[in-house]
Amino acid sequence: MAGSSKPRVAIVGAGIGGLTAGLLLANQGYPVHVHEQARRLGEVGAGLTLSKGAQATLREAGVLDAVRGAASLSATIPFLHYRTGERLAGEYDRSDGTQDTPEIVGRQILRADLHAILAEAYGRTTGDLSLSRQLVGIEPRGDGVRLAFSDGTRAEADLLIGADGLRSTVREVMFDPTPPLFTGQVAWRFLAPWEAAAPFMGAGRAAVYFGPGRVINRYTLRRGRIVNCVALARSESWFEEGWSVRGDPAELRGLFEGWHRDVTGLLAQAPAETLRRWGLFHREPLAVWRDGGVTLLGDAAHPMLPFLGLGAAMAIEDAMVLARALALEAEPTAALDLYEAVRKPRTAEVFRQSVRQGELLQSRDPDNYDPAASPASDRTFFDYDPVTAPLRAA
Numbered sequence: 001m002a003g004s005s006k007p008r009v010a011i012v013g014a015g016i017g018g019l020t021a022g023l024l025l026a027n028q029g030y031p032v033h034v035h036e037q038a039r040r041l042g043e044v045g046a047g048l049t050l051s052k053g054a055q056a057t058l059r060e061a062g063v064l065d066a067v068r069g070a071a072s073l074s075a076t077i078p079f080l081h082y083r084t085g086e087r088l089a090g091e092y093d094r095s096d097g098t099q100d101t102p103e104i105v106g107r108q109i110l111r112a113d114l115h116a117i118l119a120e121a122y123g124r125t126t127g128d129l130s131l132s133r134q135l136v137g138i139e140p141r142g143d144g145v146r147l148a149f150s151d152g153t154r155a156e157a158d159l160l161i162g163a164d165g166l167r168s169t170v171r172e173v174m175f176d177p178t179p180p181l182f183t184g185q186v187a188w189r190f191l192a193p194w195e196a197a198a199p200f201m202g203a204g205r206a207a208v209y210f211g212p213g214r215v216i217n218r219y220t221l222r223r224g225r226i227v228n229c230v231a232l233a234r235s236e237s238w239f240e241e242g243w244s245v246r247g248d249p250a251e252l253r254g255l256f257e258g259w260h261r262d263v264t265g266l267l268a269q270a271p272a273e274t275l276r277r278w279g280l281f282h283r284e285p286l287a288v289w290r291d292g293g294v295t296l297l298g299d300a301a302h303p304m305l306p307f308l309g310l311g312a313a314m315a316i317e318d319a320m321v322l323a324r325a326l327a328l329e330a331e332p333t334a335a336l337d338l339y340e341a342v343r344k345p346r347t348a349e350v351f352r353q354s355v356r357q358g359e360l361l362q363s364r365d366p367d368n369y370d371p372a373a374s375p376a377s378d379r380t381f382f383d384y385d386p387v388t389a390p391l392r393a394a
């Protein structure tokens with residue numbers, strides 16, 4: 001740890017989790033360097049949901065006001081019958097989405113907006129950020145690690161946080177070379193201006209329609225100005241990679257033929273230029289998250305399925321717990337162990353329940369839907385607060 005009382009932290013991946021961790025750790029006085037493979041931090045992606053715990057973290061990071069300005073709110077999200085539109089669980093939320101109330105459980109935000117807020121705040125810290133830095137190798141070096149990037153550059157650090165997403169190189173090199181597995185689920189997503197979507201939004205600003213083998217989740221973003229629509233369906237195969245694979249609007253409409261008119265009407269608004277498909281992948285929970293001074297965070301450690309809307313929240317919560325553990329423990333590797341001990345059970349449980357929720361929504365007969373059986377009714381998932389949760393057993 002030459003030259004500083006705090007260990008030098010390298011974070012690989014300037015995604016949602018990497019930037020949140022970078023911001024919290026730089027604010028705590030750590031020398032932080034974030035390395036991102038993309039040439040620029042761009043405008044990719046659609047909507048994300050921020051749980052209470054994610055918002056508590058963003059408050060600690062000093063960006064909650066900016067996030068509030070950009071996000072939409074939802075008190076509850078009703079679950080609706082796919083053909084009749086009948087409400088099977090949850091309340092309609094007919095507020096205008098701009099007022100905070102005690103019932104607010106979630107905020108929905110455009111990934112690009114959250115990402116820009118985090119990047120801007122991180123840019124105001126002393127932390128470094130290098131773009132076009134694709135990590136390709138990791139070598140142990142003394143007490144720390146040496147990182148090798150595809151452009152031939154190298155960097156050294158005492159601690160390495162792999163926040164490099166679903167196809168994490170840090171995970172592959174240090175922990176688990178098995179590639180992610182296709183879940184048999186494909187998601188289509190698009191954004192529609194409020195004016196186009198409004199005639200089909202009678203069920204309120206946020207709603208989930210579900211039927212055999214299919215789910216539609218739609219909610220407003222940017223304080224109600226745009227509507228984010230995610231349609232999930234089972235599929236035999238998936239060969240493409242990335243967040244920017246184009247989707248065919250006719251194929252999407254065909255999958256939801258016969259659904260409630262608010263669904264078919266909304267899907268008819270899907271713009272061919274911006275309709276995207278993405279395959280859902282998962283990984284088996286990892287047995288160990290630390291090797292020396294190296295650990296994982298977010299999707300790199302535990303990719304989530306989207307059925308409880310907690311994927312981004314888990315990465316954000318990880319960042320909070322990691323920062324708290326580093327502040328608490330004198331020995332950085334002990335802090336990484338504490339972080340792992342706190343986050344492993346929480347993320348494994350949320351993953352398990354996300355799978356269950358997906359099965360419940362897609363395979364059961366909606367006419368016999370039992371809301372009490374749904375993990376979505378269990379507030380403990382959504383009310384967890386990583387800022388105050390105990391880090392050690394009482």
Ligand SMILES: Cc1cc2nc3c(=O)[nH]c(=O)nc-3n(C[C@H](O)[C@H](O)[C@H](O)COP(=O)(O)OP(=O)(O)OC[C@H]3O[C@@H](n4cnc5c(N)ncnc54)[C@H](O)[C@@H]3O)c2cc1C
Pocket residue numbers: 012013014015016017018035036037038044045046047048111133134135136163164165166167168169243297298299300306311312313315
């Ligand atoms: C471009 C993009 C768009 C997305 N859009 C959506 C969306 O619309 N809705 C949704 O629910 N989720 C979306 N996600 C996923 C979502 O952001 C994550 O599931 C969640 O926020 C967890 O965040 P994370 O920080 O673990 O991973 P991510 O936010 O995925 O970030 C991982 C970062 O690591 C970088 N990286 C990967 N490999 C390397 C390497 N070898 N060297 C250096 N950098 C590397 C990636 O470029 C990326 O910036 C998107 C992810 C990306 C990368």
